[in-house]
Amino acid sequence: MAERRMNERTFIAVKPDGVQRKLVGEIVRRFEKRGFKLVALKLIKASEELLREHYWELRNKPFYSTLISYMSSGPVVAMVWQGLDVVKTARKMLGETNPADSLPGTIRGDFCVEVGRNVIHGSDSVESAQKEICLWFHQGELHRWESSPNNWIY
Ligand SMILES: Nc1ncnc2c1ncn2[C@@H]1O[C@@H]2COP(=O)(O)O[C@H]2[C@H]1O
Numbered sequence: 001m002a003e004r005r006m007n008e009r010t011f012i013a014v015k016p017d018g019v020q021r022k023l024v025g026e027i028v029r030r031f032e033k034r035g036f037k038l039v040a041l042k043l044i045k046a047s048e049e050l051l052r053e054h055y056w057e058l059r060n061k062p063f064y065s066t067l068i069s070y071m072s073s074g075p076v077v078a079m080v081w082q083g084l085d086v087v088k089t090a091r092k093m094l095g096e097t098n099p100a101d102s103l104p105g106t107i108r109g110d111f112c113v114e115v116g117r118n119v120i121h122g123s124d125s126v127e128s129a130q131k132e133i134c135l136w137f138h139q140g141e142l143h144r145w146e147s148s149p150n151n152w153i154y
Helices: 002-006 016-020 024-034 048-054 064-071 086-094 107-111 126-136 149-153
Strands: 009-014 037-044 076-082 120-122
Touching (some): 016 024, 016 076, 024 107
Antiparallel strands (some): 009 076, 009 120, 037 076
């Protein structure tokens, strides 16, 4: 059980505004420092088809078409992070969907002001994380590796 929770994975994407504003390094740093393991990372210009599938549940929302054009306006940095309760903890690190409701210290609370330009996406449950990881990544892009910094210093 503990083993399974340690291996929990979530899908995180730095959205086009986050890439344009050069927030990628800061965001990766926060996840590394928190103690999570990077399992996959790529810069990708998402197709409309992929985005329509990713945002399927929002298809009837009034902001749906602006959301699709925002997300396809430039490259995004798609990532998979792994660790204990990573889905829930990542959502806390991101802050609320609306940056105005996000506390300082969270990514959205520190770096953005508008819901339609909210810099980062994180899966909202373990089930959606599994679906989103399969949608954005091939199995071969997900890496298994052990952290052993001493071996790389000496
Ligand atoms: N009221 C809104 N107006 C514009 N975009 C929104 C609104 N509500 C949610 N979104 C977008 O829809 C996205 C759904 O996934 P995210 O939580 O990653 O981030 C959300 C915002 O980018």
